[in-house]
Amino acid sequence: MINLRRALAPTAAALLLAGLPPVHVAAAPNTPESIYFVVLDRFNDGSSANNTGGLSGNQSVTGYNNTDNGYFHGGDIVGLDQKLEYIKSMGFTSIWLTPVVEQKTVQGSSAAYHGYWGLDFTKIDPHFGTSDEFAKMVSDAHAMGMKVILDIVVNHTADVISYDSSGKAFIPASQPTKAPAWLNDLSNYHNVGNLNNGKSTLLNGDFYGLDDIKTESPVVQKGWTALWSEWIAKYKLDGFRIDTAQYVDAGFWNYFLPRIQSAAHSAGVSTFEVFGEIAETDPTFISTFTTEQSFPSALDFPLRQGLINFVTSSNKAQDLAEVFNGDDYYTTASNSAYNLRTFISNHDAGRIGYFLQSRASWAGTESIQKRDLLAQEMLLLLRGVPVVYYGDEVGMAGGGGDKDARQDMFPTSVANWQSESRIGSDPIGTGSSFGLANPIKSEITDLQSLRAKYPDLAIGAQQVLFAEGNVIALSKYANGNEFIELFNSGEAETTVQLTHVNTTWEKLFGDGTFTSTSNSLTLNVPALSSLVLRNTSKYKDSVAKPVVTLKQPVVANAVAWIPLEATATGDINQVAFYTSTDKKKWVLQGTALHRTVETNNTAAGLYRIFLHPQLIKGKKIYVKATLKNATGATSTSKVLSLNLR
Numbered sequence: 091m092i093n094l095r096r097a098l099a100p101t102a103a104a105l106l107l108a109g110l111p112p113v114h115v116a117a118a119p120n121t122p123e124s125i126y127f128v129v130l131d132r133f134n135d136g137s138s139a140n141n142t143g144g145l146s147g148n149q150s151v152t153g154y155n156n157t158d159n160g161y162f163h164g165g166d167i168v169g170l171d172q173k174l175e176y177i178k179s180m181g182f183t184s185i186w187l188t189p190v191v192e193q194k195t196v197q198g199s200s201a202a203y204h205g206y207w208g209l210d211f212t213k214i215d216p217h218f219g220t221s222d223e224f225a226k227m228v229s230d231a232h233a234m235g236m237k238v239i240l241d242i243v244v245n246h247t248a249d250v251i252s253y254d255s256s257g258k259a260f261i262p263a264s265q266p267t268k269a270p271a272w273l274n275d276l277s278n279y280h281n282v283g284n285l286n287n288g289k290s291t292l293l294n295g296d297f298y299g300l301d302d303i304k305t306e307s308p309v310v311q312k313g314w315t316a317l318w319s320e321w322i323a324k325y326k327l328d329g330f331r332i333d334t335a336q337y338v339d340a341g342f343w344n345y346f347l348p349r350i351q352s353a354a355h356s357a358g359v360s361t362f363e364v365f366g367e368i369a370e371t372d373p374t375f376i377s378t379f380t381t382e383q384s385f386p387s388a389l390d391f392p393l394r395q396g397l398i399n400f401v402t403s404s405n406k407a408q409d410l411a412e413v414f415n416g417d418d419y420y421t422t423a424s425n426s427a428y429n430l431r432t433f434i435s436n437h438d439a440g441r442i443g444y445f446l447q448s449r450a451s452w453a454g455t456e457s458i459q460k461r462d463l464l465a466q467e468m469l470l471l472l473r474g475v476p477v478v479y480y481g482d483e484v485g486m487a488g489g490g491g492d493k494d495a496r497q498d499m500f501p502t503s504v505a506n507w508q509s510e511s512r513i514g515s516d517p518i519g520t521g522s523s524f525g526l527a528n529p530i531k532s533e534i535t536d537l538q539s540l541r542a543k544y545p546d547l548a549i550g551a552q553q554v555l556f557a558e559g560n561v562i563a564l565s566k567y568a569n570g571n572e573f574i575e576l577f578n579s580g581e582a583e584t585t586v587q588l589t590h591v592n593t594t595w596e597k598l599f600g601d602g603t604f605t606s607t608s609n610s611l612t613l614n615v616p617a618l619s620s621l622v623l624r625n626t627s628k629y630k631d632s633v634a635k636p637v638v639t640l641k642q643p644v645v646a647n648a649v650a651w652i653p654l655e656a657t658a659t660g661d662i663n664q665v666a667f668y669t670s671t672d673k674k675k676w677v678l679q680g681t682a683l684h685r686t687v688e689t690n691n692t693a694a695g696l697y698r699i700f701l702h703p704q705l706i707k708g709k710k711i712y713v714k715a716t717l718k719n720a721t722g723a724t725s726t727s728k729v730l731s732l733n734l735r
Contacts, residue, residue, distance in 0.1 A: 119429070122541040122548035124470070125239065125477040126182040128170060129437050130190065130218055131162055131203040133480055134500040136169030143195060143217040153201030153217065159493040160200040167219035171227040173500070174234055180483065180531065181538025184237040184363070186331050188437070190218050194248030194266060197299075204437070204496070205241065206333060207248040207300065210269040211317055228325050237328035239363055240321070244314050244346070245334040246300035247273060253283065272313045278304050285337075293339050305342035315346055319353035322362070327354075329363030331389075336368045336375075340383045347384040363387070365431045369438070371395045373416035374651075380429075381422050381702060390430040390474055392416060397434050398442065400579050401465045402449040404560060407579075411557035412689040417473075419651075421680040421699045428549070428683075432474035434465050435482050440495045443487030443513045457581065459485075460618035462513045463533055464579060467599075467620045470537040471575055472564070473552040483531040485513035540599060544624065546571040547598075551683035553662065555588055563588060563613065567662045567720055572625040576602070578615045587612045591661070594627035629662075631721050636660040638717035640727035643701075645734060651700040654679070654713060656727060658697060662720040665697035671708040673729065709734050 135141070141164040142152035155161040170187065177185060189205030192215045197207060205215070214221050228238045250265040259281035261274070268274050280302045285295030296302045303310055321327060330350070335343075347364060354362035365387035368376045373392050379385040396413040400406045417427035435441040442465050446458045453461070462485065469476045481499050488495045488511060513530070541548040550568035557563075560580030566573040572592060578584045590611040595604060602621035603614045615621045641655040654667045664683050668676040680699035688694035697715075711734065715727040 119475060120549060122545050123183045123475050124181065124538060124541070125184040125186050125431065125475065126177045126180070126480065127186045127433075127436070127477050128188070128480045128499075129165070129204065129496050130167070130170060130187050131165040131205075132496045132498050133165045134169030134173050135164035136166050136172050137219070138164065140164075140166055140216055140219055143215065145195065149201070150196055153195040153203065155201075156498075159496065160203075162201050162203040162217050163498055165498070166217070167214070167223045167227050169500070171223070171230055174227075174231055174236070178234045178236060180535045181542065182236065182478070184239055184328065185231060186239040186329075186477065187241065189241045189243060189333075190214050190224060192216070194250070197249055202248070206243055208243055209248045209250075209266055211273070212269050225325055228327065232326070237363070238325075239329035239331055240327050241331045241333060242318060242321075243333045244303065244305060244318075244342070245337045246297050246302050249296075249299045249301060251276070251279060251281065251301045253281075257283070270313055270317060272309055273303075275309075278307055278310050280304050292337060297334055297337055302337075305338045311342055311345045315349045315353075318350060319357075322350070322354050322359065323357040326357065326359060328359060328361070329365075332364065332366045335366030335379060335385070335388070336370065340378075343379070343383040343385060347386075365389060373413075373419045377419040380420055380425055382705070386425065387429045387431055387475075389436075389477075390427075390432045393430070393432050393472070393474065394434055394436075394439075397465060397468055398445050400468070400562075400577075401442075401461045402445055404580070407557040407559055407562040408689050410562055411554050411687045412691055414473075414552070414554055414684070415686045415689060415692045417684070418682065418686070418698050419700055421682060423678045423680055426680075426683070428473050430474045431477050432469060432472065433477040433479065434469050435479035435495070437479065437496055438491055440491040441479065441482060441486055441488050443482070443485055443511070444490060444495065446513065447487050447511070453581070457618065459513050459529070461579070462530060464577065464618055464620060466530060466534055467537065468577055470534065470541065471547070471599075471620070471622065473566075478534065483534050484528045485530050487511040487513055537599070540622075544571070544573070544598065547573050547622070547624075551662070551664065553684045554687040556586055557687055557689075560584070561586060561615075565662070567629075570629055570720075572629055572662070572720075573598070574611065574613070574621075574623040574625075576600075576613050576615050576621045578617060578619055581617050583614065583616050585612065585614050591630055591632050592625045592627065594625065595623045596626050598622045598624050629720050631660050631662065631719055631723070633660040634723070636663060636717055636719050636723050636725050638663075638665055638697075638715050638725045638727050640713065640715045640730055642730055643713055643732045645703075645732065649703065651702055652732070653698055653700055654715070655696045655698040656682075656715040656717075657695055658685070658717050658725070660719050660723075663697065663717050664719075666716050666718075667699050668714050668716070669701070669706065669732075670712045670714075671710070673712050676714070703734055706734065 142154045145152040149155040153162045156163040191208045192210035192213045193202030193207045194209045231238050251259050280294035366385045371392045392413050396410040400410050420427040546568035550566035553565040555563045561578050561584050563576040588611045593606045600621035605612045636659050638658045656665050666681040667679045670676045682697035686692050686696045711732050714729045717725040
């Protein structure tokens, strides 16, 4: 089975051999995309008939209690279908919803309203609705031009397995049966108990007691591939968000993901999105999933942390710039950080509103609301594919992570709606939909319209121009269009002067002002604000003939990634790095679309990618770099050699 992600790489190499300039071939969206993330049970109760899932009894049996945040509240597929127009009206192109497979209804003192305790993976959970309702919802979303991305789990199932006094695994007779049938075979599980109990590892321990599947087993690999391929074919799904991806072995992903992409193609899904949850803030770890484990994309936890720190604390611009320096770890011949799914809130760690209220309470109500608006601006204007967590658009804050971040979006009680902690104003309407008027929602909608009107603003190559104190300024460039973005998280107005040769600009967004000369651009931005400019004249560069210089690569050891680094003259460049074993056939390894900015950890001015020795053939390779700038001018470095041990 062909690996579709890496099969893109030879295209660019063929272009070079044909004498054509290097091109950006990262597998990122070429049109603006954005995702609205819904916890299905907490979004909208469209049918009260399914609230108990067809079960009778109290909450310990039915799992339903809409006054307890650990139980089902009634949100369902019909309810989501009813609110598709609401989501579309804000400009979102995709919906990501939590798992809908049949659950083990109650475990301990909580219910499976969240969808991550799968029991029968072949069916829709009755609490959420029916197969026909799910198919209709997907079809209705498609009719509105929106994709549907389903959250899935392959790492674990509901907690059914127990252990006797000697530690031997068994399934008590009182426990329910799983489906497909192979999930009932104990040999398809690791059976070592919980994570971090002294006898398990990250890959084989039970995640919070949930039965950990032996994903290295051929039976499991084939079983999961067949099952999720059937879901794609049956419902014409547009993508998967994959839960707990870091707890699954790499061999599984390199088997499963290419076959899932192939199944989607066979089902007529032209672009099937996959992004994994790797809940860490180290890009060198997360990037292994997109460079070595066949993931097209991942959730961008490093940027989330950088953005939260930037809008809730002081003097974090340098830290945010270092996050963007880390983008280089994701660059391959067919992928880049531009394909990451970015976010500031989620259902596990909590909402931006909560972090603002808990960290920046000293700033006061007005400042907190401005900081929330600033966070949304950055999410929608920086690189990557933004994911907005349901309820953020109306200022939901909550009391922390997990259960406390999963409020009811369209509650049946006005009292419940009024009792929620919120940022901004929320005039209450009548009926079950309420008014939902909020400055945050208005701004998200306006920014989505701006991204749609100027798609290059959303997808353009991003370059940090200035990062100091509470201020970061960036350039976005694509297809002859350049944009300048400046974000100020400080409590005072700021002025930043940039050296820049383009002189004709218009303001697209923000309350700030600007002036320009033949070689500079001065930006004035109020406290807690953003400013976005667009160059309205033909782009020009500060140098007519750019020069790219490749640094001698250094191999520290046979396992470590090898940095390929180059410097270049001029302003907006893309630098492509190639390797060869014979100086005749050159293979593109990746294209750097920005230069590093100086921080405590990184030197300035480097265009770079990282080679993975295990993916490179040959003990001695040759390396070169080629440059193409925004005016079309090109340059090629000297060829250097590299000995791999």
